[in-house]
Amino acid sequence: MPCPSETGPFGRCGTAAAMRRLLRQFGIVIALMLIGAALAAATPSFFTAANLINVVRQIAINGILAVGVTFVLLTGGVDLSLGSVVALAGVIAAGFAHPGDYPVVVAAAMGILAGTACGATNGLVITRGGVAPFIVTLGMMTVARGLALVASGGKPVSNMSPDLTRLAGDILGLPVPVLILAAVSLVSWAFLGNTRLGRYVYAVGGNENAARAAGINVNRVKMFAYTLCGALAGLAGVVLAARITTGQPNAAVAYELDAIAAVVIGGTSLSGGVGGIGGTLSGVLLMGVINNGLDLLNVSSYYQQIIKGIIIVGAVWLDRRQKE
């Protein structure tokens, strides 16, 4: 039935529209709460402070990656090189983090720098070379993996200084990776909503030609998105190395798919222009809760894969239906 005005605050139509708006914004949060409630009912181990801290600890790396790739997806691009860049950054950071070698800041900075360089290279080839992001980042995926193997000699880089592994420890009962994710998310969220460059990211993904016609330097915006995404992948690599106490050249295979899945579950469009950090974090949390819950319930490895796939597609499908 047609509504005279979508904005009427008191009419039935208004209420329905408000409900729809609420669902649109919080559909994924509601899904998260439903799954959380089901898990809490199914096992007493789920809804405990220790386990919830556990869940956020486990999502931190995927979260940092997902926040980074949100920028790229918002511009309408994609980054398939994340997993390999994580491995490269981890190997580089671990190489600088032998006890008594360099201060931990240097090790972390070198890892982040390696990621930034990969991201900037992606951005450069995409904007200057005009090659499709899918292809460029697919190339970077194998190049970065190869570089990680060369830099490490194909072996895990171990003997890591405890200063670096502390990056995966706790401060006041909160895991450091979670604090890093919180800081990264907060800054990214504020940046996207409150700065000109942040709004340009949406504009470029929404309609590239219109953005260009409006005088936006589209290449600069894309360059920024890929470089930032690479830098955050570097940061994730440093955190992963700290967590596993080595630089593993073979680590983080296919992490990009988990990150992209989380972003899309969180409502960011694969074609760009729509979405944001809040949604991404909900998506990351949803995936983390599912992983944790299935382990707590001791669901067989075979069924875990099937269930995860169905929940991911189901969550996005529900989300899209609400938006129509």
Place this chain on the structure above:
Amino acid sequence: MNHRSRSTAASALALLLAATAGCGHSSPSAEGRHGERPPVIGVSLMNLSSEFIVMINKAMEQRAKELGAKLIVNDAQRSPERQIQQVESFIAQQVDVIILNPCEVEASTPAVDKALAAHIPIVNVNSETKTVPTAFVGSRDEQSGRLAMGYIAGRLGGKGEVVMMHGYMGQAAQLKRDAGAREVLAQNPGLHLFAEQTAEWDRAKAISLMENWIQAHGDRIAAVFAQNDEMAMGALLALEQAKKKDKIIVVGVDAIADALEAVRQSRLDATVFQDAEAQGRQAVETALAIVRKRPFEKETYIPFRLVTKENVGQYAK
């Protein structure tokens, strides 16, 4: 980059070049005795980005040099299809013998078939194929599972609650280590495997899985058997962070450097040593015995060995 990682990077590059260039130049010692042409061995390896395979490769190159043979080493990078192509090109090059380190049981089988059809002897090292090759050199993976779970049974006096971390489900190593561990479980009815899950050979995944298990059954677990050391190290890190390691036994397989160091420091309880060096050396010896028409064993099994605090000194380098 610091010196250490620069030198490892340089040696990695050298290794890669050596592998891809096919070791074109033969060293003086490789000229063979009696002035005859040195035998040529074509080698197709599963994956030179795996630490274990790199160790097999080094041992083979060393032994080939000592015995005056020439190696052509190709890396299949985990692709059975590439492995078949490599064997085809060995056949075209008329090598004297092939050493195959199969990527997969079924998918690498055509490589063995083709070599045998071309009357070129072929030695499988480390893993099996469906077709029986001229000779096989490797270890029985079941034994590693038996040794690891046997150690747990001994420590717990045949009674207790155990969890197991699997490798990639369906891979030969996962299936066999699982089978070996289950033999011990069957012999010890008091040992109870109450949770098992894959962590895909991966340390990061193993940390998360162990954290979740600590939440779900924290005080129930008496021992963790991880089917490789990467996962054992992950379980160890999670248990240490939760301050529960002193109550729980953790055992892995493979004896990677990190795990040996952890055993030496009394953090990890045990690992199982698979002798890459002996496998590589024996593969070259068997291959050359075949070429030189000397007697050889059709199947050589290099035994696994349990590594604990008591004997870790023999293994840690």
